[in-house]
Amino acid sequence: GKKVLLAAGDTFRAAAIEQLEIWGKRSGCTVIKHQSGADPSAVIYDAVQSAKARGYDILIADTAGRLHTKVNLMEEMKKIKRIMGRELHGAPHEILMVLDATTGQNAVSQAKLFNEAVGITGIALTKLDGTAKGGVVINIIDELKIPVKLIGVGEGVADLREFEPEAFVDALFER
Structure with missing residues (x-):
């Protein structure tokens, strides 16, 4: 009975956005997305704003898989977490x-x-x-x-x- 929003933050893997859209249709969830190659942090920011404005109960932010050896990808995860926390108190939960x-x-x-x-x-x-x-x-x-x-x-x-x-x-x- 919860209203769930999906955020397509994996903007790099081929077909990741389309795959999440398929899951959104299967599960009855709306998907917030940008174009392939977009800044994942921008997608998540837009999703948080949309979730707040439209009264969603749950926001699931899908991000690209990360290699722990890639410092820039780990920094991007930290940035996404900071943005979520700044835009929604206590987030991510x-x-x-x-x-x-x-x-x-x-x-x-x-x-x-x-x-x-x-x-x-x-x-x-x-x-x-x-x-x-x-x-x-x-x-x-x-x-x-x-x-x-x-x-x-x-x-x-x-x-x-x-x-x-x-x-x-x-x-x-x-x-």
Whole structure:
């Protein structure tokens, strides 16, 4: 029953905006976008303004994937966070890092640097519908004390689910 707005802040990856628009249609959400190659911070700024003006309950800001070794991309994330906080008191209220379950131990150092840069509040672990078990997330939880909040188990809207720790541990040890 919440009114949700999506912000297409991934302006660099080919077809990212179009992909988010498809998800917007599937889920009944409006998408705020700029042209491909636009400044992601400008997209997020416009989305925050739109969310406030139109009475949205939730704004989900999608940003490009970040390589922790690329300083300029990490600085851009800090800028996006500053803009959100300046334009809406207390924002962002949640910062989720999306991790592919097939990612190896590199995910730990990636999460550590992301957390230092923007303060991650949770992990969304995707691609758990395949052969990946996502065991690397245990190290992230242990070292960084960042909880897993969501898991992705498929390609549909209903395939993004709340994380259930007991079920996850059981799945890790299944044969």
